[in-house]
Amino acid sequence: MPTASTAPPTGRTESGPANTLAVVDPTVVAETTATVAPALPAASTTGGTVWLTGLPSAGKTTVATAVAERLRGTGRRVEVLDGDAVREHLSAGLGFSRADRDTNVARIGFVAELLARNGVLVLAAVISPYAAARDAVRARHVASGTPFLEVHVATPVEVCSVRDVKGLYAKQRSGQIAGLTGVDDVYEAPGTPELVLRTDNSTLDASVDAVLAALSERGLL
Ligand SMILES: Nc1ncnc2c1ncn2[C@@H]1O[C@H](COP(=O)(O)OS(=O)(=O)O)[C@@H](OP(=O)(O)O)[C@H]1O
Numbered sequence: 001m002p003t004a005s006t007a008p009p010t011g012r013t014e015s016g017p018a019n020t021l022a023v024v025d026p027t028v029v030a031e032t033t034a035t036v037a038p039a040l041p042a043a044s045t046t047g048g049t050v051w052l053t054g055l056p057s058a059g060k061t062t063v064a065t066a067v068a069e070r071l072r073g074t075g076r077r078v079e080v081l082d083g084d085a086v087r088e089h090l091s092a093g094l095g096f097s098r099a100d101r102d103t104n105v106a107r108i109g110f111v112a113e114l115l116a117r118n119g120v121l122v123l124a125a126v127i128s129p130y131a132a133a134r135d136a137v138r139a140r141h142v143a144s145g146t147p148f149l150e151v152h153v154a155t156p157v158e159v160c161s162v163r164d165v166k167g168l169y170a171k172q173r174s175g176q177i178a179g180l181t182g183v184d185d186v187y188e189a190p191g192t193p194e195l196v197l198r199t200d201n202s203t204l205d206a207s208v209d210a211v212l213a214a215l216s217e218r219g220l221l
């Protein structure tokens with residue numbers, strides 16, 4: 001809710017009826033507003049979405065977080081949308097069927113576009129295994145003229161399964177889970193992503209630099 005110090009002179013107050021100030025002498029309102037209204041910020045920086053797709057343990061979250069950290073130091077408005085975290089809230093209750101994954105990706109894409117359209121730089125770290133679902137997210141951004149960069153975190157499954165940050169690959173091997181992306185469930189690699197990161201043969205810093213360069217090339221930094 002807007003506070004008294006930031007509310008525009010709409011003639012409304014939070015506690016009174018909508019037209020409370022409409023009966024007040026407008027010069028008084030003008031004086032009051034002139035006293036408390038803060039200076040408007042300069043035009044906001046263009047937002048955009050960086051969509052990191054890849055297998056579990058590929059490095060999506062690690063890269064997204066590191067890019068965000070670098071940018072926060074510059075004062076840029078940045079948000080990380082992580083599939084894992086979103087599944088605890090916005091996508092609570094969804095599983096890993098194709099339908100549920102598509103729903104999850106569509107929800108994250110919706111929020112990403114909303115934030116990006118309003119000047120936030122969004123880093124979405126989501127497996128998003130199906131090309132059609134990712135393309136739909138891109139289309140949503142294109143429709144509103146919001147920049148969208150697909151980044152394939154293309155770490156090979158052999159490397160991901162050794163990293164096995166959450167023990168999922170081991171669980172799949174021992175038969176405790178099935179339908180693990182890249183092992184016994186589909187992962188459709190992007191055909192023409194804006195950027196491909198191979199975290200198995202380059203450093204985290206190099207990946208962060210590559211993402212920042214891609215943003216800079218598009219005037220998003
Ligand atoms: N069966 C199966 N397949 C793939 N991933 C699995 C599975 N079960 C649980 N997890 C964990 O779920 C984390 C979030 O996945 P996402 O929301 O990004 O997946 S999806 O885009 O909806 O497919 C995902 O997080 P990351 O490891 O960070 O990618 C996995 O750790």
Ligand SMILES: Nc1ncnc2c1ncn2[C@@H]1O[C@H](COP(=O)(O)OP(=O)(O)O)[C@@H](O)[C@H]1O
Nearest residue numbers: 056057058059060061062163165199202203204
């Ligand atoms: N160059 C690199 N870039 C990103 N992560 C790396 C790199 N080298 C090793 N790692 C490690 O790989 C793991 C990736 O995990 P995470 O970012 O959670 O993957 P994801 O989000 O794709 O599941 C982390 O433990 C990270 O420290």
